[in-house]
Amino acid sequence: MAASNQKTILVTGGAGFIGSHTVVELLQQDYNVVIVDDLSNSSPIAIDRIRQIVGSQRADNLVFYQINVLNAEALGKVFEDHDIFAIIHFAGFKAVGESTQKPLEYYWNNVTGLMTTANVARAHGVKRIIFSSSATVYGEPAFIPITEDCPMAKTTNPYGETKAMCERILTDLFRADDEYSVVLLRYFNPIGAHESGLIGEDPAGIPNNLLPYVSQVAVGKLKEIHVFGNDYPTPDGTGVRDYIHVVDLARGHVAALRWLEGTVGTGTVEDAASLVGPTDEEGLRHGVAVFNLGTGTGTSVLQIIHAFEEACGHELPYVIDPRRPGDIAENYAACDKARTEMGWVAEYDIKRMCEDSWRWQSQNPNGFEG
Ligand code: UFG
Numbered sequence: 001m002a003a004s005n006q007k008t009i010l011v012t013g014g015a016g017f018i019g020s021h022t023v024v025e026l027l028q029q030d031y032n033v034v035i036v037d038d039l040s041n042s043s044p045i046a047i048d049r050i051r052q053i054v055g056s057q058r059a060d061n062l063v064f065y066q067i068n069v070l071n072a073e074a075l076g077k078v079f080e081d082h083d084i085f086a087i088i089h090f091a092g093f094k095a096v097g098e099s100t101q102k103p104l105e106y107y108w109n110n111v112t113g114l115m116t117t118a119n120v121a122r123a124h125g126v127k128r129i130i131f132s133s134s135a136t137v138y139g140e141p142a143f144i145p146i147t148e149d150c151p152m153a154k155t156t157n158p159y160g161e162t163k164a165m166c167e168r169i170l171t172d173l174f175r176a177d178d179e180y181s182v183v184l185l186r187y188f189n190p191i192g193a194h195e196s197g198l199i200g201e202d203p204a205g206i207p208n209n210l211l212p213y214v215s216q217v218a219v220g221k222l223k224e225i226h227v228f229g230n231d232y233p234t235p236d237g238t239g240v241r242d243y244i245h246v247v248d249l250a251r252g253h254v255a256a257l258r259w260l261e262g263t264v265g266t267g268t269v270e271d272a273a274s275l276v277g278p279t280d281e282e283g284l285r286h287g288v289a290v291f292n293l294g295t296g297t298g299t300s301v302l303q304i305i306h307a308f309e310e311a312c313g314h315e316l317p318y319v320i321d322p323r324r325p326g327d328i329a330e331n332y333a334a335c336d337k338a339r340t341e342m343g344w345v346a347e348y349d350i351k352r353m354c355e356d357s358w359r360w361q362s363q364n365p366n367g368f369e370g
Contacts, residue, residue, distance in 0.1 A: 006061075008032040008082050009257065010126075012069050012117060013090030015042035017201045018132065018190055020050055021250035022088060023062065024199070027054040029254055032061045034082050036075065037091065038068035041204060043368035049198040069113040072120050079124035086128035086181075086260060088253055089117055092162070095208055096136075096326070099159035110162035114169060128181040130256045133167055135188050135242075135292070135331060136160035145334035148186075148271045148290045156326045167290075171275065174288045178277050181286050183256040188242035188294035188333050190249045192353035193360035200360030201246075202367030211243075214305060215361040218312040225316060227301050229323030234330055238301035242294040242332035245348035245356070252293040255344035260285055265341040294333030295346040304350070311354035312362070 009026055013019045014035030020042075026033050027050070035047065044066075051059035063082070067074045069091045078084075092110040093099065099106040118129065137160065138146050139153025155161045167184050174180040191211040193200030206222075207213045216222045230237035258264045262283035268276060269289045277287025299307075309316050338344045348356075364370070 006030045006032055007085035008034060010034045010036060010078065010082070010084045010087045011090065012036045012087065013092065013132070015039060015044070015046045015064075016090055018187070018246060018249060019090040020046045020199045021194060021246045022090070022253045023050050024053050024194065025247070025250040025254050027058045027061055030058075030061075031257075033063070034078060034084065035062065035064045036067045036069060036078060037064070039066055040068070041093070043202065045368040046199055053194060053196050053198055069117050070109070072116050075117065075120045076123070079120060079126065084121070084124070084126050086130065086257060087117065087121055087126065088130045088132070089114060090132045091117075092132070094159065096157050096159050097208055099157050099162075103158040106158045106162055110159075111165050111169070114166045118170070118173065127177070127179050128260055129170060130183045130185065130253060130260070131166060131170055133184045133186045134160065134163045135186050135294070135333065137164045137167060137186060140328055141331060144330055145296060145332050146292065147334040148273055148292055148337055151272065171273075171288050174275055174277060174286070178286055181260050181277070181284065182288045183260060184273070184288065184290045185252060185256060186290065186292050187249060188244050188292070188331070190246045191243050192245040192247065192348065192356040194247060195356055195359070197359040197363040200357065200364065202364075210301060210304060211357055214308050214316065215357050217316055218308060218314075218358065219361050219365050221365065223317070225305060225318035226321045227318050228321055228327060230320045231323070232329040234300055236300050236302050239327055240298040240300050240330040240332065242297065243299055243304070243350060243353060244293060244295050244346050245353045248295075248346040248348055249293055252291070252338065252342075252344050255338070255342040256291065259289065259342050264343045269337070269341055271337070289341075291338040291342060292333040292335055293338060293346075294335055296333055296335045298330060298332040299350055304354070307350045307354045308358065310351065311358040
């Protein structure tokens with residue numbers, strides 16, 4: 001790692017879709033980055049591509065360890081070898097459907113993974129954690145647009161429950177010890193890819209999520225898109241979501257880091273989930289802050305399909321199927337809090353998201369492996 005005055009951030013799951021884009025933004029902001037990833041659902045090629053994007057000088061500020069976060073001993077060695085300022089914790093399983101089939105694996109990996117990371121970190125005096133949460137913690141949301149004040153609801157699957165449990169664990173850590181600094185980032189639907197076309201979403205097997213499915217139909221790997229229901233109470237009957245460009249989302253993590261550092265915002269975050277803590281003599285913030293990361297705009301499945309047709313330049317075949325169990329009609333964020341408190345706002349629109357997804361997919365039809 002090159003000599004640098006900047007802080008070192010440990011990014012667990014840093015080779016994954018959101019993790020890799022976040023690492024690029026961190027390096028471009030001159031942070032040092034240590035990635036810990038077991039590559040169970042990601043490729044080492046993503047690490048090479050990150051280096052390629054940021055250039056050789058900044059690439060020197062990146063170190064990668066192929067480690068599973070459940071391996072406390074190996075993780076401890078990372079903390080011994082690096083002066084970690086904060087952790088951004090992405091490592092975890094994320095397939096909603098699979099989580100209903102493998103609940104034990106999901107609870108074990110996601111919840112024990114977070115606890116192991118927090119435990120090892122605490123033993124090395126690291127109490128700053130930015131957590132990769134999800135709008136799934138709002139369940140069937142009590143109101144839309146969803147503010148951070150919207151109550152956490154019963155989640156509909158084990159994956160969502162792991163996110164809610166991890167949020168509670170991190171909140172209780174601060175309740176017990178006000179040296180903790182926790183930011184819980186609740187993502188809406190991340191899509192798109194880095195504009196270079198070098199990194200993007202590379203799901204294993206048949207994609208569960210809409211965008212990778214659509215892009216694989218566009219590139220000819222899958223036959224037709226299955227639209228899950230067109231009888232929802234939405235303008236065109238198909239499900240409405242708040243899609244956010246993954247680069248905007250990645251920048252939301254840098255904003256959260258700045259918030260912890262006390263360089264943006266007032267620190268007086270107040271809503272049902274956040275707990276305001278003290279600011280220390282170095283100006284660093286303590287407490288639990290919750291932020292939605294979305295665009296505030298809802299887009300339907302059919303609108304996505306048509307935007308993608310524009311991006312790839314040809315029509316995309318689709319069929320209407322029954323609703324997918326567990327899906328809700330509509331889901332989009334109120335993002336005022338992230339704007340006023342962190343100075344963060346999503347910049348890219350659906351057109352740009354689809355263009356970037358298409359560039360990634362067409363340049364890498366088989367993902368990182370081909
Ligand atoms: N959809 C289709 N066909 C598909 C896939 C999805 O019509 O092949 C529809 C869904 O019914 C939904 C929309 O496209 O209306 C988006 O579905 P995704 O599966 O892409 O995303 P979800 O909103 O279901 O789930 C996402 C994340 C989860 C997170 C959840 C809640 O993938 O991790 O948002 O915020 F938990």
